[in-house]
Amino acid sequence: MSHTAHIPSHRKPRRSASKLALRAGVAGGVLSTMAVAGAAGPANAEPVTETIEMPALTSGAALSAVSQSVEATQQVALDLELQAQEDAAAAKAAKSAKLAKAEAERKAEAEKKAEAKKRAAAEAKERASRDSERTTLSASASSNTSATGSAGTVVAFLKAQLGDAYVMGASGPNSWDCSSLVQAAFRTAGVDLPRVSQDQSVAGTQVGTSNLQVGDILYWGGAGSAYHTGVYIGDGKYLDAANPGKGVVIQDLSGYPASGAVRVL
DSSP, X not given: OOSSOOOOTTSOOOOOOOOOOOOTTOOSOXXXXXXXXXXXXXXXXXXXXXXXXXXXXOHHHHHHHHHHHHHHHHHHHHHHHHHHHHHHXXXXXXXXXXXXXXXXXXXXXXXXXXXXXXXXXXXXXXXXXXXXXXXXXXXXXXXXXXXOHHHHHHHHHHHHTTTOEEOTTOBSSSEEOHHHHHHXXXXXXXXXXXXXXXXXXXXXXXXXXXXXXXXOEEEESSTXXXXXXXXXXXXXXXXXXXXXXXXXXXXXXXXXXXXXXXXOO
């Protein structure tokens, strides 16, 4: 029998189409044949045949491509999500580091201020202690039986200056050189001495260093050419504005024996 259908002329032309089979895993396509009879003509007229070949679809490859596309899309979405999480974590870490740095700086500044405050308080306490010590020394010198009268007044003034600085050419009230301190001390007892060491070394009666009394002026160097002066305060000690490193101090004569002494009281 022919592959085409014969349709009589008295019947209405009928179109027949093959079913398209799309199944997963099918490798080829299926051909569909449509036979269309003439609209009019004798019964034995030649049939008109039209054959349409449908393209073959490889459903397995298509599904695989779709699957790969979905996986790629999911991977991109996952990568974006991970990147967003990493960016958020980095931002949070940066913010935490910034806050930690600010806190550390605040603490350091607070500690610095506390240290400065503590140091200022210590200095104020030291000044108060020094002033108190000066007052005590002054009162003690005034009542000392070995430094009575004018000599006691001189020694009291000298001890009240303990701890002051040595500055060449200075004349008080908080810094002195050797001769200005001696001059200021004797002025409190009503004695007007020369300003410089050379003149002070010959301002009174020369006495030997083995027969010293409280209030005697000690000098180092020759009489009339002395380079340093101080005042004997008893017990083998003297008080002077020594040098920039020591300032006004009490020292032992055995450590730095004087060249001579003069007595003006």
